Amino acid sequence: MSEAKSRRDFLTAAALTVPAQVLANLPESRQPSPLAKSMKVTHVEALLLQKTMPETLWVSIIPHNGLKGIAQRLIIKVHTDAGITGYGEGTSAGAQLFRQGLADLVIGQDPFMVGKVWETLFALTNSRELVKREWSRGNLLSAMGPIDAALFDIMCKSTGLPLYKFLGGYRDSIPVSVTFGYYREGKGIADLVEEVRGYIHQGFNAFKIKVGGLGVEDDYNRVKAVREAVGPSVRLMIDASQAWDVETAILASNRMYDLNITWLEEPLQWYDDVEALKKLKLNTRIPLAGGEREITRWGARQLMETGTVDFLTFEADAHGGITEWRKIAGMASMEHVRMSPHHQPVLHGHLLASVPNGYIVECVANPLYDPFWFELYDRTPKIENSVMHLDDTPGLGLEFNQKRLEQYSTRLF
Numbered sequence: 001m002s003e004a005k006s007r008r009d010f011l012t013a014a015a016l017t018v019p020a021q022v023l024a025n026l027p028e029s030r031q032p033s034p035l036a037k038s039m040k041v042t043h044v045e046a047l048l049l050q051k052t053m054p055e056t057l058w059v060s061i062i063p064h065n066g067l068k069g070i071a072q073r074l075i076i077k078v079h080t081d082a083g084i085t086g087y088g089e090g091t092s093a094g095a096q097l098f099r100q101g102l103a104d105l106v107i108g109q110d111p112f113m114v115g116k117v118w119e120t121l122f123a124l125t126n127s128r129e130l131v132k133r134e135w136s137r138g139n140l141l142s143a144m145g146p147i148d149a150a151l152f153d154i155m156c157k158s159t160g161l162p163l164y165k166f167l168g169g170y171r172d173s174i175p176v177s178v179t180f181g182y183y184r185e186g187k188g189i190a191d192l193v194e195e196v197r198g199y200i201h202q203g204f205n206a207f208k209i210k211v212g213g214l215g216v217e218d219d220y221n222r223v224k225a226v227r228e229a230v231g232p233s234v235r236l237m238i239d240a241s242q243a244w245d246v247e248t249a250i251l252a253s254n255r256m257y258d259l260n261i262t263w264l265e266e267p268l269q270w271y272d273d274v275e276a277l278k279k280l281k282l283n284t285r286i287p288l289a290g291g292e293r294e295i296t297r298w299g300a301r302q303l304m305e306t307g308t309v310d311f312l313t314f315e316a317d318a319h320g321g322i323t324e325w326r327k328i329a330g331m332a333s334m335e336h337v338r339m340s341p342h343h344q345p346v347l348h349g350h351l352l353a354s355v356p357n358g359y360i361v362e363c364v365a366n367p368l369y370d371p372f373w374f375e376l377y378d379r380t381p382k383i384e385n386s387v388m389h390l391d392d393t394p395g396l397g398l399e400f401n402q403k404r405l406e407q408y409s410t411r412l413f
Helices: 002-024 095-099 111-126 128-133 137-159 189-202 216-230 246-255 276-282 297-305 321-334 345-353 371-375 402-408
Strands: 041-052 070-080 085-090 173-180 206-210 235-239 288-290 361-363 377-379 382-384 387-389 409-411
Touching: 041 095, 041 371, 041 402, 070 095, 070 137, 070 371, 085 137, 095 137, 111 128, 111 137, 111 321, 137 321, 173 189, 173 235, 173 345, 189 206, 189 216, 206 216, 216 235, 216 246, 246 276, 276 288, 297 321, 321 345, 345 361, 345 387, 371 402, 402 409
Parallel strands: 173 206, 173 361, 206 235
Antiparallel strands: 041 070, 041 409, 070 085, 173 387, 382 387
16 A cells, blocks of 8 residues: 555656656746636737728629728737736727727636636627627627637646647648739739739749639639649639629539639628528539638538538637637538638637648738738748648747837727
């Protein structure tokens, strides 16, 4: 009995000693902070970033940054009594809620109880309180995205782990595609070819081009010119951004089939973009992608249950955050659907690297499409040869340029 007890004591001591020795050799910036049992959110900062762009870009029938051409980004900083700050990025949709008391619902909460925080906020979407505050469900779900990400960033920094490992990493790199081919006044096929050749020169080998803004034959000629410029082995996706009716989608998808298209994204008009996919699926040979406009897992479930979607593009930054995205990714794996979210490539790169059904993360390589990607950060994960490489930096692995944050931001809270 005493010998066994001594053996257990020895093994326990060894198990506790080795990690401490390892951690002691880490640089200070890499050492995890002590896990404060009583860690609480002390205050929240909300910054709305805006920058006027030089021209209006179109994605089929939708202006990319609105008719006024203003690029926008919401940055959330969540501070704790342990001295750890978490960052989250989102769309501008829910920005004004931070001027209307949303942050007060997070202050005082334990960041490690992120599930409780999420459910508390989500419960408001079906309550009188939502009406009394004059909030919309969509805006609340959008605002929850960066809050959720900031809480995860805090947990990761507290434990000394990068996000993808904190979530139970599956890989440490993820393929990257470049979105381009927005419709621009005075720009034609020659400009499109010149643009994509520039991306090839940068080392990218997967691309998504916009369609649906012209007639089927004109769009076919645009995509054909790109395919001829990049060669047969490069992955090429097309995105119609809800421009077509069913007949046009069938016509266009079959016209472009010979161009070796990886997927056709959001082909159908907004008012009939789920059930009608069944008819399209029966009449096209190109895999289909969708889901970026779904705002909850219930909407994503309905989309997947049609059996028509091969790639799901649900966005964690825009709708519900990491917590909701992970639930949807699990559902998608059971339906043999791969995850390929848009925007916020660092956040989504970590998420894709944490699940086995992650396919590819989207980014931009032209500041005209997203100026903040090029100006906001002093540090991001390395992208090389169309692959994002994630390291062991705790959290999201981002370092913001504080000067740029101040230059473009309006403080909401």
